[in-house]
Amino acid sequence: MADVAHCWGFLLLVAIILTFTCKTVGEDDLDDLAFQAGNQQNVQFGPAKKMRYLLYSINPGEGFNLRRDVYMRVANLVKLLNEKEPFTLVLPPWGRLYHWKSNIRQLQLPWSHFFDIDSLARHVPVMEFEDFLKVNRKPEIDIIYYLQRFKEGWRDGKWEERIEFRDCIDDTGFKKDKDGRWRWWFWGYEQVYGKKFSCVSLQLEYKGLVPFLMKNADSTVQSIFLGRAEKLTHGSHSEWSKEWWTARRSMRFAKRLRDVGDKFRLENLNSTDETDQTVLDPDWRTMRRERGTAVGGPYMAVHLRRLDYKYAHKENVPSIPHAAKQIKKALKKNKLDVVYISTDAPDDELDELRRELKGVTVTRFERTKEALNEYKDGGIAIIEQWICAHARYFMGTAYSTFSFRLHEEREILGFSPESTYNCFCGTGKDTCDQPSKWITKYE
Known part of the structure; x- marks a missing residue:
């Protein structure tokens, strides 16, 4: 009888295990999407979380x-939130931007089109917006916080950290429909709505938002939307911090775009990762490069902003002849005779630059109709950044975020500050202030 009782006890245990581990196929599919959000969790949470x-x-x-x-600010916010509860960062789809001038359709582009999602997920759990809609089962967001300035400005003319629920100052774009749902364009996903909406005035580093969210979004709130997230600042976690650089290092470009840039370098610039000493480690977390270890391809790369910069930053943007003069001087100094040009200059200015650089081999990645359809404006910008990042010497445009991102990319690859932090001087100036030199920091 004891043996029979033992056998029945064993069978009961097996039944209990199966009951708690078996799910329907549909639930498994949704769980797979949730786990694809990231393969790195620093904190282990119990099943109630x-x-x-x-x-x-x-x-x-x-x-x-x-x-x-802004992504880096929000990603590091999610990293801090994960020390409290499990959070996944939902990536906003890309759509047409001001500088995307082509006529091709560019709407609801996923982040995977431009960036390596697995690389992002090694920093914090991430998920595409369309995957969030599948996991969420309903096209709804529990709470929307629209971030705004304080109407009265700084107190006594001094900046201080503070955050408060306030009446909305400007037109937020969010409207309440007849059913009490908050509507916005949500990147063209017209079915999506918010259940609750509030305007929040703040002067705050992103880390200061953690206690606010933990206090005001209780356990029944599964999804939180931050409108105008650029209002959050890096503060003490800016370019000189380890936290900032960790988020930045995770932002590797999509491999297919890097491959296009590598192919161009090989065929047009005699440049490969092996000869340039810029081979990437498979995992950015293990990659540590000393400054000056990267050699770069035998070419100079230039980022020359024109268009709106000729008016917004005219004191820092040279005429075409003065730009050519500075390029030739840098080529001679670095014993190079090939220059790669990344520019938004119109064709007539580009033709003028080529004439001014007579005797110099000038090359660029052509924005053909086929390339635009395949990679979109943002993809071509990334291909150009990747090519510029591997040059032996780089010269950018002052105050341009395109050039800023290139400085960071070259820091990560191990280029010297002397070959990286250079910018054009305005017309009539032979010398001018050069970019600040940041150095990669590791956690």
């Missing part, structure tokens, strides 16, 4: 490279 989601938007007028900077 349900995954929560942080979404965000940015001022529509902001450019591609500034949006990358």
Whole structure:
């Protein structure tokens, strides 16, 4: 009888295990999406802790490279939130931006089109917006916090950290429908709505938002949306901090775009990672490069902003002849005779630059119709950045976020400050202030 009782006890245990481990196929599919959000969790949570989601938007007028900077702020916010509860960062789809001038359709582009999602997820759990809609089962967001300035400005003319619920100052774009749902354009996903909405005035580093969210978004709130997330600042976690650089190092470009840039370098610039000493480690977390270890390809790279910069920053933007003069001087100094040009200059100015650089081999990645359809404006910008990042010597445009991001890329690859932090001087100036020199820091 004892043996029979033991056998029945064993069978009961097996039944209990199966009951708690078996799910329907549909639930498994959704769990797979949730786990794809990231393969790195620093904190282990018990089964009672349900995954929560942080979404965000940015001022529509902001450019591609500034949006990358805002991503780093929000990603590091999610990293801090994960020390409290499990959060996944939902990535806002890309759409047409001011500097994307082509006529091709560019709407609801996923982050995977431009960046390596697995690389991002080694920093914090991330998820595409469309995957969030599948996991969430309903096209709804629990709470929307629209971030704004304080109407009265700084107190006594001094900046101080503070955050308060306030009446909305400007037109937020969010409207309440007849059913009490908060509507916004949500990147063209018209079915999406918010259940609750508040305007929040703040002067705050992103880390200061953690206690606010933990206090005001209780356990019933699964999804939180931050409108105008650029209002958050890096503060003490800016370019000189380990936290900032960790987020930045995770932002590797999509491999297919890097491959296009590498192919161009090989065929047009006699440049490979092996000869340039710029081979990437498979995992950015293990990659540590000393400054000056990267050699770079036998060419100079130039980022020359024109268009709106000729008016917004005219004291820092040279005429075409003066730009050519500075390029030739840098080529001679570095014993190079090939220059790669990345510019938004119109064709007539580019033709003028080529004439001014007579005797110099000038090359660029052509924005053909086929390339634009395949990679989009943002993808071509990344291909150009990747090519510029591997040059033996780089010269950029002052105050341009495109050039800023290139400085960082070259720091990560191990280039020397002397070959990286250079910018054009305005017309009539032979010398001018050069970019600040940041150094990569590791956690």
